[in-house]
Amino acid sequence: MIPERFLNALLLGGLLGVALLADWRDEPFTITLATRATILAIAATGLNLALGLGGLVSLGHAVFFGLGGYAMGILAFHAQTYAPVELGPLAIEGTTSMPLIWVTAIAVSSLAALVIGLLSLRTSGVYFIMITLAFGQMFFYFAVSWSAYGGEDGLSIYVRNGFPGLNTLDPIQFFSLCFVLLCLVLVLWSRLARSPFGLALNAARQVPARVETVGLDPKRLKLAAFVLSGAITGLAGALFADLNRFVSPSMFSWQLSGELIVLVILGGVARLCGPVAGAMLFVALEHWLGGLTEFWHVWLGAILLLIVLFAKGGLVGLLSGRPASHD
Amino acid sequence: MTEPILETRGLTKRFGALVASDGVSIDLRPGEIHAVIGPNGAGKSTLIGQICGTVIPDEGSVHFQGHDVTDETVAARAGRGLGRTFQVSALAMEDTVLQNTLLGALSASSSPWRLWRSVLNDRDLVARADAALGRVGLSDRRATRCADLSHGQRRQLEVAVALTLSPRAFVMDEPMAGLGAEGSKALTAFLDGLRDKAPILLVEHDMDAVFALADRISVLAEGRILATGTVAEIRADPEVRTAYLGEDA
Ligand SMILES: Nc1ncnc2c1ncn2[C@@H]1O[C@H](COP(=O)(O)OP(=O)(O)O)[C@@H](O)[C@H]1O
Ligand SMILES: [Mg+2]
Numbered sequence: 001m002i003p004e005r006f007l008n009a010l011l012l013g014g015l016l017g018v019a020l021l022a023d024w025r026d027e028p029f030t031i032t033l034a035t036r037a038t039i040l041a042i043a044a045t046g047l048n049l050a051l052g053l054g055g056l057v058s059l060g061h062a063v064f065f066g067l068g069g070y071a072m073g074i075l076a077f078h079a080q081t082y083a084p085v086e087l088g089p090l091a092i093e094g095t096t097s098m099p100l101i102w103v104t105a106i107a108v109s110s111l112a113a114l115v116i117g118l119l120s121l122r123t124s125g126v127y128f129i130m131i132t133l134a135f136g137q138m139f140f141y142f143a144v145s146w147s148a149y150g151g152e153d154g155l156s157i158y159v160r161n162g163f164p165g166l167n168t169l170d171p172i173q174f175f176s177l178c179f180v181l182l183c184l185v186l187v188l189w190s191r192l193a194r195s196p197f198g199l200a201l202n203a204a205r206q207v208p209a210r211v212e213t214v215g216l217d218p219k220r221l222k223l224a225a226f227v228l229s230g231a232i233t234g235l236a237g238a239l240f241a242d243l244n245r246f247v248s249p250s251m252f253s254w255q256l257s258g259e260l261i262v263l264v265i266l267g268g269v270a271r272l273c274g275p276v277a278g279a280m281l282f283v284a285l286e287h288w289l290g291g292l293t294e295f296w297h298v299w300l301g302a303i304l305l306l307i308v309l310f311a312k313g314g315l316v317g318l319l320s321g322r323p324a325s326h327d
Numbered sequence: 328m329t330e331p332i333l334e335t336r337g338l339t340k341r342f343g344a345l346v347a348s349d350g351v352s353i354d355l356r357p358g359e360i361h362a363v364i365g366p367n368g369a370g371k372s373t374l375i376g377q378i379c380g381t382v383i384p385d386e387g388s389v390h391f392q393g394h395d396v397t398d399e400t401v402a403a404r405a406g407r408g409l410g411r412t413f414q415v416s417a418l419a420m421e422d423t424v425l426q427n428t429l430l431g432a433l434s435a436s437s438s439p440w441r442l443w444r445s446v447l448n449d450r451d452l453v454a455r456a457d458a459a460l461g462r463v464g465l466s467d468r469r470a471t472r473c474a475d476l477s478h479g480q481r482r483q484l485e486v487a488v489a490l491t492l493s494p495r496a497f498v499m500d501e502p503m504a505g506l507g508a509e510g511s512k513a514l515t516a517f518l519d520g521l522r523d524k525a526p527i528l529l530v531e532h533d534m535d536a537v538f539a540l541a542d543r544i545s546v547l548a549e550g551r552i553l554a555t556g557t558v559a560e561i562r563a564d565p566e567v568r569t570a571y572l573g574e575d576a
Contacts, residue, residue: 191442191443191444191445192442192443194445194446194447195441195442195443195444195445195446196429196433196438196439196440196441196444196446196449196452197439197440197441197442198442198446199422199426199429199430199433199446200430200433200434200439202419202421202422202426203419203422203426203427203430206419206420206421206422207417207418207419209381209401209413209417210413210417210418210419210427210430210488211430212381212400212401212402212405213379213401213405213411213413213417214405214430214431214434214435214488214491214492215402215403215405215406215434215435215492216402216434216439217400217402221439224440
């Protein structure tokens, strides 16, 4: 059995190693795959905050991913056309600056998470899942009908946005940027998990009655977790759009919300690097199995089934030998 | 006479046709242990629920330290200093004894919104939690996962969590339940010393403990208070003897 810390280092090292090796062997496509895994890992780490620490099974996290994506798409589109974004009396200039786009993506998705959280946290269990799903569908159909930004066809962006001092068109440089962000997000997650807030949130997931009895409001704790979670997933959405130079309503789809949950469960719920393991496995399967058969999801389903039945701690739990802390 | 710290006035709670509380007026004065006894189903837990805010009364009011708290949330009442222990342990089973106790400590020091620093590195919080664990005699179990504790140890932990809040009044629902003779005796001695810190409204089945501890006893049956008085008065009350003590004492 591998100690979890060591396993985490191995996973992150492996991800970085694949990208560096691919760069050395001049295989930009492999770097793109590693970047895709990195960005999905960021999105799933966001979800792991709500799901793992807060016990909130959100089937609507694609909303934040999509909002992040459209924040990038819209700002970059307006930068391309030199026409400001008209928001009533307000006119906002488009931009191709990644930091500005990220800040916008984070702001928009936290705001959405605040509103969605306020409404859906009035319920729990299966109702919570259904409400978050319904929000996801609302955003999806809105994007489909929003013809100003491509509607159903989505929106292509012809240049990759810029980051001061980097050539973001160089695959390895863009990968490095995403990888650093992943590491920062993981540091944030692990600090949160050990903080007083994390302790209270973890208790609110298990026994809300106890949390109330010591004078704390479990719903507010969960709402805060949901907002942070949405912000992180929103950031990932902006990066994902930049990777593909394309946004479409599929970023809002419930399938994507489901995939994020699958990533977290595959890797290990409430494990720091669970989402990293899950995203790496997912992208690898998608690539290798997807190349062999159109029906690779069947195999993904089989693996998921095995994990849920026999390794509740996910891959990280299985390899580190520390059983599921909760299910 | 001293003002009561905690008081209920005419609390009534119906579950359908069943009247679980029927005009219950009871008070808790500084420095005392006020025991509430009564057969199963008498409405003791329902009364506690209404005092703490988990059960909403149909009629009547709850007053704590001179404030009408009837419409306040559980958390708000706890914030005013109402410390509760549950009849069925409500603890975070996956967490350690120390983590459970820290939950109370961090609430008391109003630090749940600190997101960065490790809770275990916060000396004040840990000291506060450890002090509470020491007082209930659980110090050697601080790293044990709550799920691995014995029933009695969970009862002790319930009390420790309440202690971290330095409450102005305790409300305890059958803290001795399932403790065994040894454990009951230890907890009895502990509660005896606690009344000077804050008065205790004590729902309890263990009559030895009740007679040893209580300054006053109220007898509850079918949602109504039959009698309130000193230990001697209650022991002598013929109505109480037939209603309750006859079967249990
Ligand atoms: N939520 C509820 N819904 C319906 N009936 C309840 C509920 N809670 C308690 N009761 C009923 O109210 C009565 C009093 O219960 P309780 O307060 O738990 O009694 P005690 O704690 O004295 O044993 C019992 O008959 C119980 O079945
Ligand atoms: Mg009871």
